[in-house]
Amino acid sequence: MLTIPKDIMKPARYSGIEPNRIMKDPARGTIRFALCYPDIYEVGMSYYGYFLLYGLANSLPDVWCERCFAPWLDMDSHLQRNGIPLMTLESRTPLHAMDLVGFSLSYELNVTNILNMLRLAHIPLRSEDRDSGPIILGGGPSMLNATPFERFFDLIVVGEAESKLVEILSLYRTLRGAHRADIVRELAQLDGVYSPLFRKDRVRRQVIEDLDSSYHPVTPPIPVVGSIHNRFNVEISRGCGNGCRFCLAGYGYRPYRERSLETIRNIIDRGMEGTGYEEISLLSLSSGDHRALFDVISYIKEKYSGVSVALPSLKIGTIREDEIGIIGDIARTGFTFALESASSGMRCRINKNIDLDVLLGQLPLLKKYGWRKLKLYVMIGFPWEREEDISIIREILLPFEKEHIDINLSVSPFIPKPHTPFQWLPMESEDILNEKILMIKKALKGRRVKVRYRDAKTSMIEAIVSRGDERLAPMFEFLLKKGSKLEAWRESFRPELYTEWFEKQGIAMGEYLSEKSVEKALPWDFIDTGVDKSFLTSELHRAETGDQTGDCYSGCAMCGMECKAPLQLKDSALGAEPLAVELKPKVLFSELQAQNAEPAVGIKYTFRYGKFGDARYIGHLDTMNILLRALRSLGITIRTHGKYHPMPKISLSDALPIGIESTCELLEIETTMGVLVHKKTVEEMNRVLPRGIKVFEFIKGSLQNMVKDYSYLLVTEKTVENEMWKLRYNGKQYFYVWKGKGVKELWSRGEFERIIKTEDRRIHGRRTDN
Numbered sequence: 001m002l003t004i005p006k007d008i009m010k011p012a013r014y015s016g017i018e019p020n021r022i023m024k025d026p027a028r029g030t031i032r033f034a035l036c037y038p039d040i041y042e043v044g045m046s047y048y049g050y051f052l053l054y055g056l057a058n059s060l061p062d063v064w065c066e067r068c069f070a071p072w073l074d075m076d077s078h079l080q081r082n083g084i085p086l087m088t089l090e091s092r093t094p095l096h097a098m099d100l101v102g103f104s105l106s107y108e109l110n111v112t113n114i115l116n117m118l119r120l121a122h123i124p125l126r127s128e129d130r131d132s133g134p135i136i137l138g139g140g141p142s143m144l145n146a147t148p149f150e151r152f153f154d155l156i157v158v159g160e161a162e163s164k165l166v167e168i169l170s171l172y173r174t175l176r177g178a179h180r181a182d183i184v185r186e187l188a189q190l191d192g193v194y195s196p197l198f199r200k201d202r203v204r205r206q207v208i209e210d211l212d213s214s215y216h217p218v219t220p221p222i223p224v225v226g227s228i229h230n231r232f233n234v235e236i237s238r239g240c241g242n243g244c245r246f247c248l249a250g251y252g253y254r255p256y257r258e259r260s261l262e263t264i265r266n267i268i269d270r271g272m273e274g275t276g277y278e279e280i281s282l283l284s285l286s287s288g289d290h291r292a293l294f295d296v297i298s299y300i301k302e303k304y305s306g307v308s309v310a311l312p313s314l315k316i317g318t319i320r321e322d323e324i325g326i327i328g329d330i331a332r333t334g335f336t337f338a339l340e341s342a343s344s345g346m347r348c349r350i351n352k353n354i355d356l357d358v359l360l361g362q363l364p365l366l367k368k369y370g371w372r373k374l375k376l377y378v379m380i381g382f383p384w385e386r387e388e389d390i391s392i393i394r395e396i397l398l399p400f401e402k403e404h405i406d407i408n409l410s411v412s413p414f415i416p417k418p419h420t421p422f423q424w425l426p427m428e429s430e431d432i433l434n435e436k437i438l439m440i441k442k443a444l445k446g447r448r449v450k451v452r453y454r455d456a457k458t459s460m461i462e463a464i465v466s467r468g469d470e471r472l473a474p475m476f477e478f479l480l481k482k483g484s485k486l487e488a489w490r491e492s493f494r495p496e497l498y499t500e501w502f503e504k505q506g507i508a509m510g511e512y513l514s515e516k517s518v519e520k521a522l523p524w525d526f527i528d529t530g531v532d533k534s535f536l537t538s539e540l541h542r543a544e545t546g547d548q549t550g551d552c553y554s555g556c557a558m559c560g561m562e563c564k565a566p567l568q569l570k571d572s573a574l575g576a577e578p579l580a581v582e583l584k585p586k587v588l589f590s591e592l593q594a595q596n597a598e599p600a601v602g603i604k605y606t607f608r609y610g611k612f613g614d615a616r617y618i619g620h621l622d623t624m625n626i627l628l629r630a631l632r633s634l635g636i637t638i639r640t641h642g643k644y645h646p647m648p649k650i651s652l653s654d655a656l657p658i659g660i661e662s663t664c665e666l667l668e669i670e671t672t673m674g675v676l677v678h679k680k681t682v683e684e685m686n687r688v689l690p691r692g693i694k695v696f697e698f699i700k701g702s703l704q705n706m707v708k709d710y711s712y713l714l715v716t717e718k719t720v721e722n723e724m725w726k727l728r729y730n731g732k733q734y735f736y737v738w739k740g741k742g743v744k745e746l747w748s749r750g751e752f753e754r755i756i757k758t759e760d761r762r763i764h765g766r767r768t769d770n
């Protein structure tokens, strides 16, 4: 059983007992691969790309891929203080004992976490200092310019890593046993892979050609601690054809590719069965561009009552009026529109082809169908920006306020990212960015708009790292020495350390933020994204003159990808089978409303379940969510209450403190009409629950009807000076009984190895655990 110090917050993060985690026999010959996410559990466990690689690597019979996340500050100190190496979650194997360790980097400020994880794992930081131990791989969106931090990796995969991972693991299998440097050299020969030790003149970004037939995870491990997003992710498309000139994702993931309706339905069915989530996120850079989006949403609505849909970003003008009702009904988390700039002139320059009037014209309908909260994104700091381009935000928001639609406005500084047409542009100075933020604050003073500003300083550091070169490598080592880690978390971010390093080195930060000449080579030029440099420069010139370029859906702008995307799109959409039920939006919305109207009375069931071993670290609410997900994955739907934020109708016994085990926790649910719980349900639930959570029985009725007299069994190997509590001694452990409040304090005293809550009727002379 795992023993985690009592002062560690959210200990379940480190338990590794999630449903759907993959366990294998580490038999001789199995390739051991640790897939690391350089942020904490709750963030990594929400990331689709992470589970794509986890599932794909584990689909190979002789590879065991395990997870590892950055520890939170308290666990970090515990590991350092006690010389405990960082380990994988599944088998608790130190990272330094693995064959390969891979990091997926999607955010520049997480580089220090990678260094810190290597240090905690007792692995030398620089590739040139490693002559034994695992091969360190790097991948993810940030690898389109890995120059500043490449020397911390042995190998870097550029582009969509799933296209390379199987190849790397297969080649590694044949090379195993050879000298480490020879293995690295051989692997670095693969297309799209390079090593800082064996440089290449040109590295081609890897792209999955046929998204529809590529791997998609359907049974990702389910978090046992509330993660950032608790939902099943379905990647409906990849890439974006809109050509926004500032957007790295738009250029770095070209071309646009869709999954067909048939494939998406299949993924949803298998995913809902495998996870039981109550929300599905339809991942896409611009979900409204998917031509089967409405059919997908209708399918979810019809087949999975009570399940909501999250749409990460919608392009204005892509949702038809007849679709507003059904989307508003099923998407509960609000809607996000990336406006990018309040000024139409600026939107022309950045190639954001949207017609704001379309959205404004739809506002009464949005309101009618429950779209009461909208999130709008804008950027500030484009080189051509004038005061009126910013202050116009005041007028733009007026119609929303008139319709009583709440607006959350998110304001971020523009960062000129590599591989985009704006890669040569300067970044606005911190002072001017702050002035512009003040301007927005003034313009919106007294208005019913919530505004969130991205800090200018943070954006500047992000810009420096993303536009950086090899001179920055020592900066990360300096930051590590000074204790920088978890920098994506505001409380841990220390920008003054970056300033200190630049001053010590005599390098001006501005060098990385200033305008770049189109004639000069850039540090990331050796990465071939597939988009011609001449296309990027012509797009930059069109921005200067305010000329727009059409999207890939209406015609090819010949960017160099040679993908003929419009034809592919057509084929993909035609390839989808029609829905089993012919859907006509307007009729369907009312029909579905009637179908889904909940009956006045449901059936109440109460389950008795236990929590043992490592599961004692799972919190009360997380345990409840795990049980509800298990029920949903078995097709047991629970009645809800509340119109706009429906909540399941459930009741629970009192919260069990973290660290305490129990044999007698209660969960009452009210099922929807026609849904029955039977004996086999208990068996099936135990099959999908994490190790340590076990359902014992259920009754038809409320939890008030269950026995609720309980005591606590206190287990220790030492005697305790309290004869009143004493129950028995089994030759190894003393058992005491305690009844009353304050069990949390008793646990934190640290006298007892285990405390187990047990029904009074079961306590005397019986085993109390399973």
Ligand code: SF4
Binding pocket: 241, 254, 255, 256, 551, 552, 555, 556, 557, 558, 559, 560, 561, 562, 563, 564, 565, 566
């Ligand atoms: S080749 Fe044409 S269709 Fe393909 S990504 Fe480039 S501009 Fe778009």
